[in-house]
Amino acid sequence: MTRLAPWLFAALFLVLWESAVRLSGVPEYLVPGPVAIVGAFLADPPLFLASLASTLGVTFAALAVSAVAGVMLALLMQASPLARAAFQPWTVVLQVTPIVAIAPLVVVWVGDPFASVVVCATIIAFFPVFSATAAGLAAAPADLLDLFALNGAGRWDTLRLLRLPAALPYFLAGLRISGGLALVGTVSAEIVAGSGGVASGLAYRILEAGYRLQVPRMFAALALLSASGVAINATLGALARALMRRRGE
């Protein structure tokens, strides 16, 4: 029953939503019901799916860049106290900078629309995976570090056999958060870049439908975005569980 609860709640919510819209007579251009939203999607599935593929392409590219860059910087900061002292305060800048404020600049500086959006999404997605990995690398138990030292382990062996495996759960937790943020960053950047000529992602579909008052199309694109976010979160969660189960934890 517990596993069915979210689905039952969703079904109840959709039924109530549709009923409320029909009974109240609210026009479709203000609040469309679920049936109208599905109808808008079914009117042009290839366009929606192409936009979804574009948005997900940017999201996964940004997530991959964030993961690689986050792990590399965390490793550098673990290896060098000087690098840690130099970079750590500045990484917070990435966390607190509103992407909509700098996206127009990124679009102008980078030029290429795809690359611009990937850069913006990466700025948003980078911090969780970086900070979680850095915390994981620093969280190796002190007794085990002593044991490695007693047995003459060098930095490479300590990293390979202790710090990296110990950091894996932290990295996976950070990656899961970054997955959702990569999608948020992609959509934010697409909205800004959309008016600059990037006319392919779901965010552009939302903008376009908004300009034309095609509110059901807007909701259809929003529903696809929400479903994508849930799917990314669930996939990364399943990946984390599978990896940890394989390690016997």
Add this chain to the structure above:
Amino acid sequence: MLTLHQLARRFPNGTEALRDISLRLERGDFLALLGPSGCGKSTLLRLLAGLDAPDAGRLAWDNGAAPAPGEIGYVFQDATLLPWADAAENVFLPLRLRGQSRRAAEPEIRAVLARVGLEQFAHARPRELSGGMRMRVSIARALVTRPRLLLMDEPFAALDEFTRFRLQDDLLALWRQLGCTVVFVTHSTYEACFLARRIVLMTPRPGHIATEIVSHVAPGPETRLAPAYTTLVAEVTHAMQAALGTAPVA
């Protein structure tokens, strides 16, 4: 084997952890460092292991032969195993760090796991083992390099009494078999008297050696029932009370 000359250690926050520690450790000794929390027992153990350095005094190894990596085994209060590795992998770890291949190390791993009674659990992960079994793996890991000196920092403190008694018996049997030198930190008078040939009493603020008592109790599983053991416990208890300046037990 090793002589400590007037060791002292003060932490960066100003706490004087150890003062004027002088001690001679002979090959094959089983020495217990006994004292209340905060008397510097673990700090002294870390100095012996080379994990920390004294601010004053020195450690002089006989013939100047300071131990190479792996020649000191260390057992921590918690088993501190790699949770992602099975028992055999955990035991293999010190040999791996010394560059040995798993294939070459396999006989030694099997032998040491058999010695601690875990040959059937070589492929079990730490979370599949009980607390006592995890500590056995930890002891096996410390013994796999055949250390000259085995340092144990309250290894049985977190275990239930039944498991603790069993592991104490096993540790004595291993010590007899292997003939290595053991320094065992504990705050249990009963444990120190049961295991050790020499009991070094330490007192806090700053940590220093109050006195040393030599045990003449024959070590073995039947020791706990021996009158000589009870007498030794009483002697150590009174010595500790005198050192700490506390009232004797009524």
